[in-house]
Amino acid sequence: MTSTTYRSPLLDLPGAAPLQDTEALIDATGVAWHYGDPLGEQRRAHSGVVVVDRSHRRVVQVTGPDTEEFLNNLLSQKFLDTAEGFGASALDLDMQGRVLHHADIVRTAEGVLLDVPSAQLDSFLSFLQKMVFWSQVEVTEAELAVLTLLGAAGDVALPAAVVASRKVDWSAVERRDLLVPRSELKAVVAELRAAGVEPAGLMAFTAERVRALEPERAADLDEKSIPHEVP
Template sequence: MPELQRIPGAVVVDGVLHHAGSPLIEQRALASARAVAFLGDRRVLAVSGEDRLTWLDSVSSQSLRELPPGGATETLILDPQGRIEHVASVVDDGETTWLIVDADDAEPLLTWLMRMRFRLRVSPVDAGDRFVVIGGTAEAVAPWAAATSVPLVWRDPWPHVSPGGWAYAGADPHPGAARDWAEALVAPDRAAALVEAVIAGDVAAAGTVAADALRVAAWRPRWRDEVDGRLLPHEADWLRTAVHLDKGCYRGQETVAKVHNLGHPPRRLVALHLDGSDSVLPERGAAVRSDGDAIGEVTSVAFHHDDGPIALAVVKRSAPVPGDVTVDTPEGAIAAAAETIVPPDAGRTASVPRLPRLGRRTAAG
């Protein structure tokens, strides 16, 4: 990352810009194309070679073999039981496939990819020293993107249903429907120029706190937070954008098909509208309770510029959601209204009603 400490108001920890002084203002600026977020919690892997797309197609959940130059999607690496191990945002430039991954997962994923090469013409490498990742609207990030044969910009497909995918959430409208999010790979010299533009006041900067709040409000799952070693794609509504249900065989496919065809995933993602009267937020892993009984755990927490304190949580399929719950914090339990993302009967044959979103004022009573 460039010298982010030079940005006025910057709070930088381990090379990651958490915020530039005002996360709420940064959220609004990101959403309106007036800011870019420095995403130091992302890292880039590169896969070159003639067989790269067919190979990645064969080892992951998404259909990638026909991905065109400039095409963007995302894919999951599953274990044999269909549980998520790795997540990657994918963009191809015609010669190299670029994977944007959470920084903590970059080395484990690269190690796994290296083991799976066999004799194919593929070469996975860590490209983290070649690129910085920035995020925001496509309009905001595109001018800074590196270009090979195409600009290296990944446009988030969420929450639209990709070819071969399937939507479980029945909210109408989906809270992420109007979200415009893209991530660009930026060469070090351009990243340095971007910092100078921020210091000069030509561009506004945002940190990961603001970017994550927009993600949570859109019910968008992420490897760092929602993936716990047991998560199935169905449980987070990830079949929308990361799974192709009609493609060829890959590890974990049998479980994906079985759970989808029969319905009833064992757990499910829900949204929480938290009581913010005491300005207390729960931590990741905090217990979610109904009538005192633990029904799940918080996975992501944020303070949104419109919705206030919000969270995502993974709960038991049988949990009484939607409904009123409590969430543990170090200062005691706080009240929350839980909103359905993945319904308990989610699957191919389930009839998912189209439901209006639960507003924060309603949640607060």
């Protein structure tokens, strides 16, 4: 799977349409930009709950007894003494304090999962693997996909296939990210739809992301960006 060849199986859902602007900087390759009613999909996030396909993101898994200390020494987020289910964002900075990678993270019983835009997977994974040295950790790509619930996510019973979830503090709408096995992506969404959770495209997610003042690496930041520009 690469950033240019990925095609989500959820693009087979009725009305699914990818982003047509091939020059857009928004990370949207391979997933639905909308399902035929982009404004209605965003409104449903405020009146109920929707599920957004963000499976184009890639997931890195770090496991081993030194996981917390290893990541704490490399990234901007504090990892020491974090409990299972802890979710946040973390930055990889260069020597001048400029942002190289921006990952969303969640603590699991086995270690830490970090998801990044597809285009950043290779460089981020390589960076972490090169920094292992004597640390007792294993750094691999996890075959997991990201789904996001927008709306009253607390009212939704999560499918059994969900490996991990994290709540993200957005003020205008509740957001909960789910990490699921890629092989179970269609089944998980089918189960959510059976429970009344309809799909919404990445356009609705992007509108809420902008409202929450959360930047996207390629679209909103550049090689000179510093942490103060990443809430």
